[in-house]
Amino acid sequence: MPALRTQIDSSITAAGTAARPSLLADYAELFKLRVTTMIVITGGAGFYLASLKSGISSFNPGLLHALSGIAIVSCGASALNQVLERRMDKLMHRTMNRPLAAGRFSLAHGLLMGFATIFLGSLWLAQMNVITGLLTLLTAIFYVAIYTPLKRITTLATFFGAFPGAMPPLLGWTAARGMIEWPAVALFAILFVWQFPHFMAIGWLHREEYGRAGIKVLPVTEPDGRSTVFEALAYAVLMIPVSLTPWYLHMTGWPYAVAAVLLSGGYLYYTIRFARITTVPPAESLTIARTLLKASVIYLPLLLACMMADAKGRMLLLP
16 A cells, blocks of 8 residues: 555656646636536527527527526536545546646635635526526535535435536526426436436546545446446436437427437447446456447537427427
8 A cells, every 4th residue: 555655646746747737727627628618518508499499599698698607607616526526636647637636726726716606607697597596506516515525425426416417408498598497307307317328438437546536436336347337228228218308398300309319329339339348358348438438428419419400490389
């Protein structure tokens, strides 16, 4: 163990001295801008579809208002997440150079940026309507105060974490409509189910680092991979009927339904391939997991794009 600690400390020192990110890059990492970008995209899809139902232009000033507020709160939640996980981040190669873990930002700075952006973003959204501001605030609280601590306690953290992860399109919908309606619930369900094969692929790719940091994910607690595969497959199968809920609700027509079946079938195919991680050499299993991860990232924007394209002209007919 002392040898391992020395090796980790040496890696941290090397990471800190070899590459000093710019201040802008540090803030991009603190606010997890890549994750925030995906949140903005899915939130924008919800706003677009809700605008179609209202019969107004999807590119009205409210769109920028909504997406900027959602992005600001997401940035704050990411900052507080890193405040809580700064010690764990030091133990993982992929996160040890984050500004809080590496000591470039102080704890007070991280807390200030996190709380300030969550408060200001929620207040900004509440100016559109109270329900969006409140839901966004509750999403951030759930992510920071429930999901983040649970990661060190139970593998159920993945399930609980899927709730805030699925909220952006619902938030976009309420920003445009001021209420929660069944189409918004359908969008929430799609993102909720989509996350599990995606998360299982990430968990398998980084299981050694997660284990070293004490993060409880299935690939760590049950390293044979069987539970990981089962959960990924179960949700990939469920993804097919769930992806069709916009069609069930008459948000879209047959073109989307066909596209959803084909895309979800492709997602299931890559998840079935992922099942091979239990029988192939470790290096090959990582390649398979990485392929599923790429497929998941491609699948979701394509599904939403097909939905948005087919929904135009149909949403006004919804009751």
